[in-house]
Amino acid sequence: MYQQMIFVNLATNDIDATKKFFTELGYEINAQFSDESTASVVISDTIVVMLLARSKYAEFTKKEIVDSTKHSEVLIALSAESREKVDELVDRAIAAGGSATGETQDHGFMYGRAFNDLDGHTFEVVWMDPAAVEG
Known part of the structure; x- marks a missing residue:
């Protein structure tokens, strides 16, 4: 495929x-x-x-390019293989100069955190329990 x-x-x-x-x-x-x-x-x-x-x-593009530190243009969500990997990636982003954004989302079967990169683009990192995804 x-x-x-x-x-x-x-x-x-x-x-x-x-x-x-x-x-x-x-x-x-x-x-x-x-x-x-x-x-x-x-x-x-x-x-x-x-x-x-x-x-x-x-x-x-002919459109005005937004200042992503002031305006939201897109939310990019990335999957992670575990809760620990969520924390690891977000913590590394913060250590590299990015910033944490939003609240930690912990719903038991789903866990996520988010960071802004150096230009303010928001990346959400999310783990979902495979058993919950399967139904």
Whole structure:
């Protein structure tokens, strides 16, 4: 079966800082699709976050580019394999210069926390008990 991919494109103010931030979270930067105006962050085999300098991002839209530190443009939710992995990723994001956002969500069968990256983009990290997903 064909595995469809998703490429999330986000504007960033500082490519070098963004590359460092996501590398510190444990993600790979795909050098083949990265340059001085683009950071291609590999989240998984099917998910890539393309962080583009604001001038590069502007080449793809006629719309005003939001200031993501003041306005919400998108909430990106990432799954985690355990509650501990949720905490690990969010804690690493904070240590790398990101900030915690929102309240910890603990519903027993589902656990989540969120962080903002250096540009204010919100990433929610969520674990769900596989037994609860199965029904």
